[in-house]
Amino acid sequence: MKPTKKAVVLLSGGLDSTTVLYYALRKEYDCHCLLFDYGQRHARELNAAKKIAARASCPFTVVKLGLPWGGSALLDKRQEVRSSKKHAGLHGLPATYVPGRNTIFLSYALSYAETIAASTLFIGANAVDYSGYPDCRPEYYRAWQNLLKSLGLKIRIEVPLIHLTKSDIVKLGTKLGVPYKDTWSCYKGGKTPCGVCDSCLFRAKGFREAGLSDPALTS
Numbered sequence: 001m002k003p004t005k006k007a008v009v010l011l012s013g014g015l016d017s018t019t020v021l022y023y024a025l026r027k028e029y030d031c032h033c034l035l036f037d038y039g040q041r042h043a044r045e046l047n048a049a050k051k052i053a054a055r056a057s058c059p060f061t062v063v064k065l066g067l068p069w070g071g072s073a074l075l076d077k078r079q080e081v082r083s084s085k086k087h088a089g090l091h092g093l094p095a096t097y098v099p100g101r102n103t104i105f106l107s108y109a110l111s112y113a114e115t116i117a118a119s120t121l122f123i124g125a126n127a128v129d130y131s132g133y134p135d136c137r138p139e140y141y142r143a144w145q146n147l148l149k150s151l152g153l154k155i156r157i158e159v160p161l162i163h164l165t166k167s168d169i170v171k172l173g174t175k176l177g178v179p180y181k182d183t184w185s186c187y188k189g190g191k192t193p194c195g196v197c198d199s200c201l202f203r204a205k206g207f208r209e210a211g212l213s214d215p216a217l218t219s
Contacts, residue, residue: 007031007119008032008109008112009024011033011049013049017124021033021052033060035060039065039066045185048182048183055182097133114155120156121158123141125162126162126164128165138163141159167205171210174212180215181216186199186200187200193217
């Protein structure tokens with residue numbers, strides 16, 4: 001029987017967003033994935049997202065947009081993407097922070113949700129093991145929910161990973177059957193993860209503390 005609840009899932013192809021997709025599927029949502037080609041420095045994560053959505057038999061839409069002013073190491077290959085503690089960028093935030101990215105993504109997701117009559121938006125934001133991005137905090141999503149309410153929209157924003165550690169996320173995803181071997185988290189786009197950027201470090205921490213091997217590194 002086809003699910004009757006419809007949801008838009010923001011899917012990047014990384015560990016968190018893929019876990020959220022499988023979480024929403026387990027909750028019996030009819031998931032429509034929204035992917036973004038926003039000028040990031042490599043296509044590995046985007047290609048992973050396409051593969052993951054197809055594997056999960058979920059329709060996906062790729063939104064192509066550009067941020068001509070740059071402002072992030074994720075958009076400019078001349079900038080360093082190593083540990084955020086050593087490479088601060090705008091306002092002391094990590095150089096990998098993309099100004100306004102989640103606000104832009106959620107705006108597109110809201111438009112898409114209204115168009116297809118989806119009741120829920122899922123995003124894999126996390127405020128525990130993360131780089132300190134301001135648009136990954138619980139209060140940011142509460143503000144968004146208030147905005148939707150002010151618009152008279154009965155659309156919920158679900159952030160099921162917001163208070164979980166990376167190891168909690170890995171354990172949850174493992175139970176859900178998430179194909180972590182197909183995900184890509186590294187900020188760099190080489191053949192193998194760099195192992196030194198924040199995303200690689202948090203991912204490694206998650207698998208290590210969960211007592212599991214990362215299938216993306218062992219397969």
